[in-house]
Amino acid sequence: MASVTLLRTKGLSRQFGGLKAVNDVNFAIREGEIRALIGPNGAGKTTFVSLLSGRIAPSAGSIEFLGNDITARPAHKRVRDGIAYTFQITSIYPMLSVFDNVALSAQSALQRSPGAKPAVIAAKAKEALEHVGLSDRLRDRAGTMSYGHQRLLEVAMGLALEPKLLILDEPTQGLSDGEIENFCRLVKEISRSATVLLIEHNMPVVMKLADTITVLNHGEILAEGSPENIRANAAVQAAYLGTG
Known part of the structure; x- marks a missing residue:
């Protein structure tokens, strides 16, 4: 796996009134990686990737993509840079x-x-x-x-x-078991030419695909590591994996 850092955030934060949806997040993803971003509902996952894609602006902190500061760069220019974001709710032209x-x-x-x-x-x-x-x-x-x-x-x-970075927000939602299997093969294929950031609630999919898992809780990184380490992490089990 390549060791080049594709995207990095430093102190990334976003407040909505008194709510800290994303709070002081330091995050890095390497080229060629399949990274999963998980956490309970309301953890700040969609807000975080919306910050990465430029759909919303941060309250504080910075974002670098391939070594360039893109914090103030608008969403359409980030697409040209190579960041593609598929939404949690479909955004097709029906x-x-x-x-x-x-x-x-x-x-x-x-x-x-x-x-x-x-x-x-x-x-x-x-x-x-x-x-x-x-x-x-x-x-x-x-x-x-x-x-x-x-x-x-x-x-x-x-x-x-x-894209150089493909952000997939809840991509398996609404897919049948057979379609999910095909999707997992697709992500493995995509990762040969692009880095994948996967926001997903389907834990078998996460554990099967991810090289590294980042766990958000209350807008902050609770834990980060391999699927095996995350599965065994007591704090993650208490906050997320052990619920429901």
């Missing part, structure tokens, strides 16, 4: 076809390469859909698909952006 949804992402990515032709955009879109198992749904209207397939479509849209 009236467009499955193909057109992904082609829009591919077109955005290829704008970095002057002279990108429609055929190249189409090929990139089809490749991304092939990866997630939706190549037979190209012409379907996106909004008519099941929730689980819409989640896979959103992953394909993220892949078409050719």
Whole structure:
């Protein structure tokens, strides 16, 4: 595994009124890693990744991506830098076809390469859909698909952006057991060319996929380590794994 730090936060914080949703978080993820971010509901996970992607601004602290300070960089420019974020709630274009949804992402990515032709955009879109198992749904209207397939479509849209860091927020929600197995194979494949940050409640998926697990609780890092270490951590069991 590469040892180059892809993204780092220092003292990252976000307050909403008197609520410290994210509090003084120091976090680093390496290139080529599959990192899982877990924690109980309300732990600050979605707020944290929204800070990383630029959807919200921090109250304090900094974010570095490939050694560059991106704390004040807007979300659309972070996408160009190589940070793609699939949302906890699907953000597809429901009236467009499955193909057109992904082609829009591919077109955005290829704008970095002057002279990108429609055929190249189409090929990139089809490749991304092939990866997630939706190549037979190209012409379907996106909004008519099941929730689980819409989640896979959103992953394909993220892949078409050719990200260096792909943030997946609750990607297995709404997927069947068979689809979850296929998703796990997909993430392993993605990790060959991109770093993956996975926010997930499905603990078997987390334990199967993650190289390292970061546990958030009350907006702070409670623990960090290998799946084996996290499973055995008494504080994590009390705060999260031992509940429900």
